[in-house]
Amino acid sequence: MLLDIAANSISSLKEPWWKFIYDFSVLTEAIDKSLKGSMSPFWVTVTEMVIIGIVFLLFYAVIGLFLVYAERKVCAFIQNRLGPNRIGPYGIFQTIADLVKLLFKELIPIKNADNFLFNLAPYIVIIVNFMTIAAIPFGAGMLAIDFNIGIFYIMAVSSMSVVGVLLAGWSSNSKYSLIGAMRSGAQIVSYELSVGLALVTIVILAGSMQLSVIVESQRDGWFIFKGHISAVIAFVIYLIAGTAETNRGPFDLAEAESELTAGYHTEYSGIRFAFFYLAEYINMFVIASIAATLFLGGWMPFHVGNWEGFNRIMDFIPPIVWYFGKTFFVIWIMMLYKWTFPRLRIDQLLTLEWKYLLPINLVNVLIMALLVLMGWHF
Amino acid sequence: MNKVELVEFVKSIDKDLEIKEGKQYTEVTVPSSKLYSLAKQLREREEGKFDFLFCLSGVDYGQDLGVVYHLRSTIYNHVIVLKTRTSDREHPQLDSVADIWMTADFHEREVYDLLGIKFTNHPDLRRLFLDNSWGFPLRKDYVDDINIVTK
Amino acid sequence: MEEQVKNPIVDEQEEYFINMGPQHPSTHGVLRLVVSLKGEIVKNVEPHIGYIHRGIEKMCESITYPQIIHLTDRMDYLSAHMNNEVVCLAVEKALEVEIPDRIKVIRTIMSELSRIQSHQLFWASYGMDMGGQTCFFYGLRDREMILDIFEETTGGRMIVSYNCPGGLMYDIHPNFQKRVKDFIKYFRKVLPEYDAILTGNVIFRERSLGIGTLSLEDAISFGVTGPSGRASGFSCDVRKHEPYSAYDRVKFNEVLYTEGDTYHRYLARVEEMRESMNIIDQLIDNIPEGPYAVKMKPVIKVPEGEYFQRVETARGELGMFLISDGNKNPYRVKFRSPNFSNLGVLNQITKDFKIADLVAIAGSLDFVIPDIDR
Numbered sequence: 001m002l003l004d005i006a007a008n009s010i011s012s013l014k015e016p017w018w019k020f021i022y023d024f025s026v027l028t029e030a031i032d033k034s035l036k037g038s039m040s041p042f043w044v045t046v047t048e049m050v051i052i053g054i055v056f057l058l059f060y061a062v063i064g065l066f067l068v069y070a071e072r073k074v075c076a077f078i079q080n081r082l083g084p085n086r087i088g089p090y091g092i093f094q095t096i097a098d099l100v101k102l103l104f105k106e107l108i109p110i111k112n113a114d115n116f117l118f119n120l121a122p123y124i125v126i127i128v129n130f131m132t133i134a135a136i137p138f139g140a141g142m143l144a145i146d147f148n149i150g151i152f153y154i155m156a157v158s159s160m161s162v163v164g165v166l167l168a169g170w171s172s173n174s175k176y177s178l179i180g181a182m183r184s185g186a187q188i189v190s191y192e193l194s195v196g197l198a199l200v201t202i203v204i205l206a207g208s209m210q211l212s213v214i215v216e217s218q219r220d221g222w223f224i225f226k227g228h229i230s231a232v233i234a235f236v237i238y239l240i241a242g243t244a245e246t247n248r249g250p251f252d253l254a255e256a257e258s259e260l261t262a263g264y265h266t267e268y269s270g271i272r273f274a275f276f277y278l279a280e281y282i283n284m285f286v287i288a289s290i291a292a293t294l295f296l297g298g299w300m301p302f303h304v305g306n307w308e309g310f311n312r313i314m315d316f317i318p319p320i321v322w323y324f325g326k327t328f329f330v331i332w333i334m335m336l337y338k339w340t341f342p343r344l345r346i347d348q349l350l351t352l353e354w355k356y357l358l359p360i361n362l363v364n365v366l367i368m369a370l371l372v373l374m375g376w377h378f
Numbered sequence: 379m380n381k382v383e384l385v386e387f388v389k390s391i392d393k394d395l396e397i398k399e400g401k402q403y404t405e406v407t408v409p410s411s412k413l414y415s416l417a418k419q420l421r422e423r424e425e426g427k428f429d430f431l432f433c434l435s436g437v438d439y440g441q442d443l444g445v446v447y448h449l450r451s452t453i454y455n456h457v458i459v460l461k462t463r464t465s466d467r468e469h470p471q472l473d474s475v476a477d478i479w480m481t482a483d484f485h486e487r488e489v490y491d492l493l494g495i496k497f498t499n500h501p502d503l504r505r506l507f508l509d510n511s512w513g514f515p516l517r518k519d520y521v522d523d524i525n526i527v528t529k
Numbered sequence: 530m531e532e533q534v535k536n537p538i539v540d541e542q543e544e545y546f547i548n549m550g551p552q553h554p555s556t557h558g559v560l561r562l563v564v565s566l567k568g569e570i571v572k573n574v575e576p577h578i579g580y581i582h583r584g585i586e587k588m589c590e591s592i593t594y595p596q597i598i599h600l601t602d603r604m605d606y607l608s609a610h611m612n613n614e615v616v617c618l619a620v621e622k623a624l625e626v627e628i629p630d631r632i633k634v635i636r637t638i639m640s641e642l643s644r645i646q647s648h649q650l651f652w653a654s655y656g657m658d659m660g661g662q663t664c665f666f667y668g669l670r671d672r673e674m675i676l677d678i679f680e681e682t683t684g685g686r687m688i689v690s691y692n693c694p695g696g697l698m699y700d701i702h703p704n705f706q707k708r709v710k711d712f713i714k715y716f717r718k719v720l721p722e723y724d725a726i727l728t729g730n731v732i733f734r735e736r737s738l739g740i741g742t743l744s745l746e747d748a749i750s751f752g753v754t755g756p757s758g759r760a761s762g763f764s765c766d767v768r769k770h771e772p773y774s775a776y777d778r779v780k781f782n783e784v785l786y787t788e789g790d791t792y793h794r795y796l797a798r799v800e801e802m803r804e805s806m807n808i809i810d811q812l813i814d815n816i817p818e819g820p821y822a823v824k825m826k827p828v829i830k831v832p833e834g835e836y837f838q839r840v841e842t843a844r845g846e847l848g849m850f851l852i853s854d855g856n857k858n859p860y861r862v863k864f865r866s867p868n869f870s871n872l873g874v875l876n877q878i879t880k881d882f883k884i885a886d887l888v889a890i891a892g893s894l895d896f897v898i899p900d901i902d903r
Binding site for chain 2: 578579582584586587747749750751752763764765770834835836837846848850852861863865869870872873874877902
C-alpha cells in the first residue's frame with residue numbers, strides 16, 4: 001500500500017518534479033492529497049504529524065553533529081592549529097565518535113539529589129528547542145506550523161529554557177551547580193528583554209508577526225537594508241543578546257571552566273550531558289536562524305529593487321541553500337567572537353543589559369516607528 | 379647609613395647587645411626577651427626605618443634553636459641581621475613579629491611547622507605544609523626510618 | 530588534624546564556603562583555596578599549601594653543592610636558570626672565585642630568555658583564565674621558540690641545569706647567537722599582537738582595572754617583590770640595586786607603576802618582556818671569548834660563615850641564605866622564595882571582590898606552587 005501512495009503522490013505533481021526544490025509546498029500538498037485519498041482525515045493528521053516529527057528529529061541530530069564539528073574546526077583555525085582530522089576524512093566523523101563514547105559512559109547517580117527533576121532537566125531544554133524550530137521557515141512552504149503570531153510564539157517558547165537550566169542546577173545538590181544556575185537564570189531572563197525588543201523592531205517594519213509574511217515582504221530587499229539605521233542597530237543588539245541567551249561567547253560564565261568547572265551541568269554524565277551540550281548548539285542554531293529570517297531575509301534570495309536580470313540569477317539558487325547559507329554565516333560570526341574575547345563578570349553582564357542595551361533598544365523602537373510612519377524606509 | 383653609623387644606632391637603642399660584622403652584613407645577636415622591642419624600634423625610629431623583612435629563617439644550632447631575621451630599609455638601603463636563640467628544645471617560645479611586618483605571618487608558621495618553635499601573639503599559628511603526624515623535620519635530631527634514606 | 534582547618538565562616542547565617550581544591554584549572558598548580566563567600570562577594574580566602582612540599586631545604590643538608598643545582602631547578606620551574614644562578618653566585622662569592630666575562634654574559638642572556646618565556650606563559654594562562662582561550666595558543670606558540678633554543682644549548686627545555694659553581698656546564702651551541710637574534714626580531718613584531726588581543730580589549734580592562742589594589746605600604750610590609758610589587762611602586766629590582774653577572778654593564782629601565790591593580794601587574798610583565806629584549810640586544814652581539822668554566826676543586830667546601838645571595842627571578846626576589854660549617858654539605862640552606870611572600874597578600878587584596886575577581890587576582894600575582902612549597 002505504501003508503494004501505491006508513493007506512486008500516487010509522484011504522479012499527482014503538476015510540474016516537473018524538481019520544482020519542489022523551489023516551492024516545497026508542492027511536495028507537501030501532493031503528499032497530503034494522496035494520503036487523504038486513502039485514509040480518514042484523523043489518521044491523515046496523525047500520519048503527517050509523525051512524519052514531520054521524525055524529519056525534525058533527524059534534522060536536529062544531523063545539525064547538532066555538524067555544528068559541533070564546525071565549532072571545533074573554526075576554533076582550531078583561530079587558534080593556529082588543525083582541529084579534528086583523524087576520524088574520517090578531515091575528521092568529519094569525530095562527533096559521531098564522541099557521541100558513541102558518551103552513550104557508553106556510566107550515568108552516575110547523585111546522592112541526595114532530587115532524582116525526578118535531575119532526570120527531567122535535559123529533556124526540557126531539548127523539547128523547548130524543538131518547539132522553537134517548528135515555527136521557522138526553511139524554504140518556501142517548508143515550515144511545520146504557520147502561526148499568525150509566529151514571533152510571539154517563538155519568544156514565549158524559548159523563554160522556557162531557563163526552567164531547564166534552573167532545574168539542572170538546583171537538583172544537582174552541589175554548590176557549584178547552584179551558583180552557575182543562578183547566574184545563568186539571571187542572565188537569560190535579563191537578555192530576554194533585549195531579544196524581544198529587537199524582534200519587535202522588525203515586527204514594526206514588517207507589519208505582521210507571521211513568519212511567512214515577514215519573509216515574503218523581504219522579496220524586494222532584506223530588512224537589514226530596508227530599515228537602514230534602525231535595523232542595523234537592532235541586528236547588532238539581537239546578536240549580542242542572542243549569544244547571551246544561549247550562554248555562549250563572552251557571556252558563558254554559567255559554565256566557565258576556569259572558575260566553576262562546568263557550572264550547572266557539572267553533575268551530569270553520559271547521555272544527559274550530551275543532551276545539554278547538543279541543546280546548546282541547537283539553541284545557537286535557532287537564534288541564528290531567527291536572525292537570518294528576520295534581518296537577512298530567511299529563504300528569500302538577494303534581490304535588489306528593480307534589477308530584473310540580477311534577481312532572476314539569484315532566484316536560480318534554491319531557497320533552502322540561501323537559508324542555510326545565511327544561518328551558518330551568523331553562526332560563524334558567533335563562533336568567531338566566542339573564541340576571541342575574554343568573558344564578562346556577572347555584574348558587568350547585567351550592567352550591560354540593563355544600563356546600556358535596554359535604553360538603546362527602546363530608543364531604537366521609537367526610531368523604527370518613526371521611520372515606518374514617515375515612510376523613510378526603502 | 380654606613381656600617382659604623384648603623385652600629386652606633388643599634389647601640390643607642392640598647393647598649394648591651396652583641397654586634398658583629400659578618401662577611402656581608404652587620405649581625406646583632408639579641409636575647410629572646412628583647413627581640414620584640416628591638417624589632418619595633420628598628421622599624422619605627424627615623425634613623426632605622428627597616429620596613430622590608432626579606433628573610434626569616436629558622437635554624438637548628440645543635441643545642442639551641444634559633445631564628446635569623448634579615449631586615450632592609452627601602453629608604454636608606456641598609457641591611458641588618460637579627461639573630462636570636464632559645465635553648466629550650468622541648469617547648470621553644472619566641473615573640474612573634476607578625477604585627478610589625480605582615481610577611482612574618484606565613485614565615486613564622488613555616489618555622490613552627492618545620493622546627494617546632496612557637497611564636498607568642500601570632501594571629502593564627504597552625505602548621506603550614508605538614509600535618510600533626512610528622513614531627514619537626516628540619517631539626518638535626520629528626521629520625522624517620524621510612525622517608526629518610528641514610529647511607 | 531583538628532588544628533588544620535579553622536572554620537572560615539564568620540557569619541553563619543549569610544556566608545558559605547567553597548573549596549577551590551587542589552585540582553582546579555585556574556590555580557596554576559596544587560593550591561587549595563578555601564573561600565568563604567557571601568553571595569558572590571569574597572569575605573576570606575585561606576590558602577592551604579603543602580601538597581608539593583618535597584623538603585628541599587632538608588635535602589640540601591645532605592648533598593654537595595653542585596648537587597643542590599638540580600634541586601633548585603625544580604622550585605620555580607619557570608625561572609629554572611635563575612634558581613641555579615643564585616646557588617652558583619653564593620658559592621662563588623663565598624669562595625672568592627673570579628668569574629670570567631664570557632660566563633657572566635651568557636648567564637645574563639639565558640636569564641633574560643628565561644624571564645621572557647616565563648612572562649609568555651603568564652600571558653597565555655592569564656588570558657585563558659579570563660576566558661579568551663585563544664591567548665593560550667598564541668603565547669605557547671612563541672614560547673616554543675625559546676624552549677627550542679634552550680634545548681639546543683643545554684639539552685633541557687624547561688629544567689636546564691646549565692649553571693654550576695665555577696661557570697657553565699658546557700659551552701653554548703654555535704647556533705645560539707643566530708637563533709636568539711632571529712627570535713628577538715620575530716618577537717618584537719609579534720608583541721603588538723599581544724597588546725591588540727588583551728591589553729586594549731574593553732572586556733579585559735573592565736575585569737582588571739581597579740581590581741585587587743595593593744598599596745605601597747602593604748607591598749613592602751608583605752614583602753611582595755617582582756612585577757607584582759613593582760606595579761604598586763615598590764622599587765625592588767635586584768638587577769638595579771645589587772647588580773650581579775653582567776647587569777652592571779647594560780642599560781635598562783625598571784618598570785614601575787603606582788596604581789597596583791591587576792591591570793598594572795599584567796602590564797608590568799608585558800613591559801618587562803620588552804626590557805628583557807633590550808638587554809639581550811645589548812649583549813648578544815659581543816659575547817666575549819674565554820673559558821666557559823673556571824677550574825674548581827673536585828670537592829667544594831665553602832668556608833665557615835653565613836652568606837646571603839639574591840637574584841631577580843621572573844616572579845620576584847629569590848634569596849638563598851647559606852650557613853656553612855666548612856664541610857662539603859651545607860649546614861643550613863634557606864631559600865627565600867618570592868611566591869611564598871606573594872601568597873600572603875592574596876587574602877588582603879581579595880576582600881570584598883567577587884569570586885570571578887579572585888581568579889583574575891590570583892592569576893595576576895602569577896604563582897608557581899612548587900616555589901611556595903619547596
